[in-house]
Amino acid sequence: MDSPPATGPGPRPRADAALADRLALSVLAREGSGVRTADVPGLLAARAGSGGYLVDRIPLDALCGWSFAPGTGDLAHRSGRFFSVAGLRAEVGGAAPHAWRQPVINQPEVGILGLLAREFDGVLHFLMQAKMEPGNAGLIQLSPTVQATRSNYTKVHRGRDVAYLGHFTGPARGRVLADVLQSEHGSWFFRKTNRNMVVEVDEDVPVRDGYLWLTLGQLGELLRHDDVVNMDTRSVLACLPFAPETASALHCDTEVRSWFTEERSLRDVRAELTPLSSVTGWHRDRWAISHEEGRYFEVVAVNVRAEGREVPQWTQPLFHPLGTGVTAFVTRRFGGVRHVLACARREGGFLDTVELGPTVQCTPANHAHLPPDRRPPFLADVLNAPRSAVLFGTTLSEEGGRFLRARSRYLIVEADESTAPTTPPDGFIWVTPGQLNSLTQHGHYVNVQARSLLASLLTTEEPHLSA
Numbered sequence: 001m002d003s004p005p006a007t008g009p010g011p012r013p014r015a016d017a018a019l020a021d022r023l024a025l026s027v028l029a030r031e032g033s034g035v036r037t038a039d040v041p042g043l044l045a046a047r048a049g050s051g052g053y054l055v056d057r058i059p060l061d062a063l064c065g066w067s068f069a070p071g072t073g074d075l076a077h078r079s080g081r082f083f084s085v086a087g088l089r090a091e092v093g094g095a096a097p098h099a100w101r102q103p104v105i106n107q108p109e110v111g112i113l114g115l116l117a118r119e120f121d122g123v124l125h126f127l128m129q130a131k132m133e134p135g136n137a138g139l140i141q142l143s144p145t146v147q148a149t150r151s152n153y154t155k156v157h158r159g160r161d162v163a164y165l166g167h168f169t170g171p172a173r174g175r176v177l178a179d180v181l182q183s184e185h186g187s188w189f190f191r192k193t194n195r196n197m198v199v200e201v202d203e204d205v206p207v208r209d210g211y212l213w214l215t216l217g218q219l220g221e222l223l224r225h226d227d228v229v230n231m232d233t234r235s236v237l238a239c240l241p242f243a244p245e246t247a248s249a250l251h252c253d254t255e256v257r258s259w260f261t262e263e264r265s266l267r268d269v270r271a272e273l274t275p276l277s278s279v280t281g282w283h284r285d286r287w288a289i290s291h292e293e294g295r296y297f298e299v300v301a302v303n304v305r306a307e308g309r310e311v312p313q314w315t316q317p318l319f320h321p322l323g324t325g326v327t328a329f330v331t332r333r334f335g336g337v338r339h340v341l342a343c344a345r346r347e348g349g350f351l352d353t354v355e356l357g358p359t360v361q362c363t364p365a366n367h368a369h370l371p372p373d374r375r376p377p378f379l380a381d382v383l384n385a386p387r388s389a390v391l392f393g394t395t396l397s398e399e400g401g402r403f404l405r406a407r408s409r410y411l412i413v414e415a416d417e418s419t420a421p422t423t424p425p426d427g428f429i430w431v432t433p434g435q436l437n438s439l440t441q442h443g444h445y446v447n448v449q450a451r452s453l454l455a456s457l458l459t460t461e462e463p464h465l466s467a
Contacts, residue, residue, distance in 0.1 A: 019177065020243035024463035026124040026216040033120040037218045040142070041225050047130055047210070048139040052307030055134045059286045060301045064315045073277025074106075075299070075317055082149065083107035083402070085289075085299055085317055087279040088190060090348030093268030101279045103289055103299050104190045104349060105319065105402055107149070110181065113232045114146035114168040117177060117200040118213070125213040126198075127164070127205065128233070133400025134304045135318050137407055141230040141397060142222065145211070160310045163208055167199055174201040178239045181443040182451070183355060184399065186347025188297070188319050190273060193351065193443075196236045210308060220459030226395040227407070231452060234396070238451035241441060242458050244434030250334050250422075251430065253438065259429055260445070263344040264354045271348040288320075295366050297321045300404060318404040323365035324395070325408030327449045328382045329457075330359040330415045331391065332430070334422070339430040340412075340457075341378075341420055345447060355447040356439065359420075359428070377428075381419045382411060389414040392456050410453055433457045 031037055065078050076084035088104035091097070116127040131143035148162045167173050177198040184192040207213070214222075219237065222228045251259070281292050289299035298320045305313050329340040345357035360382050367375045391412045398406035424430065436454050439445040446454070 015241075019241060022119075022124050023216060023240055023242050025122075027220060027459055027463040028217055029123045029215040030217040030221055032123070032125055032213060032215040032218055034125075035212050035214070037214075037221050040212075040214070040218070040222055041228055043212075044130055044140045044142070044228065045138065048132070050307075052305075053132050053139050054303075054305040055139070056303045057287070058301050058303045058315065060284070060288070060299075060317075061286065062303070062315070063301050063317065066301075066315065066317065068276075071277075072275035074275065081109075082316075085276060086190070087274040087276045088271060088348055089274045090269070090271040092346050092348075100348075101274070101281060102296070102348075103276060103279060103282060103319075104273070105188055105192070106190045106273060107192050107402075109149060111149040111194045112146050112165070112168055112197065113144045113194050113236050114164075114197040114199060115233070115236050116145040116164060116167055116174075116205065117198055118202070118205065120213065123215055124200075125215055126219070127207070128212055128214050128219075130210045130212070131230070132306045132309065133230070134302050134306070134316070135397075135402065135404040135406065136230070136400035137227040137397045137405055141228060141400065142214075142219070142233055143230045144233050144236050147232050162310065163211075164205075167201060167205075168197050174199045178236070178241065178441075180239050180441060182235060182239065182440075182446075182448065183350060183444055184448055186345070186349040186355070186447065188349065188403070190271075190349045191351045192349065194232070194235070196239045198236060198240055216459050220456070223396075223456045223459060224392070224394055227397050230397060231399050231448065234452040234455040235448055237455040237459060238437065238446070239440045240458075242434070242437050242463070244438070245432060246337050246434070248335065248337055249432045249435055250337075250339055253435060256429065256431055256435055256439075260344070260354070260356065263427070264352060267344065267346050267353045269346050269348070269350070269353040295322060296363075302404065319402060319406070320404040321363060321398075321406045323363040325363045325406075326360055326379065326382060326411070327358050327408045327453065328360040328378075328411035328413055329450075329453050330378055330382065330413055330420045332415055332420055334430070337432060338461075339432050340436070340453075341415075341424055341428055342431050342436065342450065344427045344429075347447075350444070350447075352444055355450075356431075356436070356445060357447045357450050358453055361449050377425055378420070381415065382413050385411075385413045392453075392460065394456075396452065408449070410456065412453060412457065
């Protein structure tokens with residue numbers, strides 16, 4: 001007797017085999033169907049200079065709706081939402097144990113960083129927002145379609161709705177191309193997580209003022225410009241499932257994951273929130289909370305006016321780093337295959353003990369007083385690299401909604417056996433960009449600085465096509 005026909009959904013392919021080629025075609029498209037790539041920096045600058053934006057430093061006691069809580073001294077908003085500035089006590093074990101205290105941003109809610117994708121003339125484009133953030137260098141940079149904290153999109157501020165949010169939440173959203181929880185700066189945030197999403201739609205989407213469709217190739221070109229593509233965009237781009245450049249690597253994927261798991265299991269990191277008033281080594285005056293040695297960063301306050309935002313005027317605290325950072329991948333080819341040297345980084349604010357970071361990630365001024373052998377490994381090699389060895393070099397802003405003019409020089413530097421040996425120091429491993437990209441499909445493996453560099457590699461180098 002014949003079996004009755006099956007009803008309901010049946011099995012289907014576990015992965016979209018065509019997506020990697022579609023992403024590669026978008027990378028190859030250095031011009032899109034709309035705005036010319038070369039015109040984008042000027043459009044952002046003109047928008048920033050339109051007169052609708054203003055950011056002024058103000059005294060800490062001039063913050064409206066923010067105050068230092070009695071007892072703890074934490075700097076918090078009266079709604080109890082958005083974020084607060086608390087204290088962090090951290091201790092790292094190992095061969096060189098150390099402990100420290102510092103102010104830290106405590107923002108337990110998960111935000112959405114969402115890119116909307118659509119094909120035009122057979123090429124994937126992504127809807128970018130020319131968004132003002134108070135801490136941005138140049139004020140306006142290319143952000144994801146949606147870049148919003150939960151407090152913002154639930155309208156704690158009683159402002160306007162977040163544009164395009166419905167494409168990323170609820171049953172009406174489009175086809176998901178990427179969706180993963182990722183960390184932010186573990187040195188300045190305490191266990192901060194954002195949902196990095198890319199969603200594709202087929203229907204026409206009205207393009208609001210300040211939004212534009214760009215290809216991955218255009219974004220790759222714009223990543224070569226200082227302070228144009230913001231940190232959140234770079235993070236989301238790195239989470240797209242690009243095709244691996246090759247099936248070969250110095251270490252197989254299982255070895256990489258095993259090495260990473262061992263680093264996590266052996267690295268002892270203890271971190272907890274404490275009252276801001278208990279943080280030693282830092283002092284507060286009318287204008288800032290600062291380190292007693294004048295290093296690292298300050299907590300400052302700003303008054304913001306921003307036309308087009310959900311709320312047109314507000315005040316808030318920001319972290320202001322003292323000095324420009326250096327964030328770099330050292331790279332070599334093994335058997336003709338590009339590899340980058342990743343570091344198992346321990347930061348007090350990570351949700352887990354370790355994430356994979358760049359070869360170098362620091363602010364050199366914070367280490368200038370130390371003898372050379374106590375400065376970060378490979379820093380001198382990166383800073384002294386000849387111009388011919390620098391494959392990528394751009395100054396990029398960090399998250400402008402929480403950091404004031406936080407900028408780092410992002411570099412990809414060619415090395416050789418003498419400066420970056422095949423057997424690297426403890427805590428480092430050679431991986432291909434494809435291996436890193438596969439790890440960004442999972443949360444809390446690759447830190448935000450490494451994702452920024454990975455985004456540049458994936459969108460500027462010749463992509464791999466399956467046929």
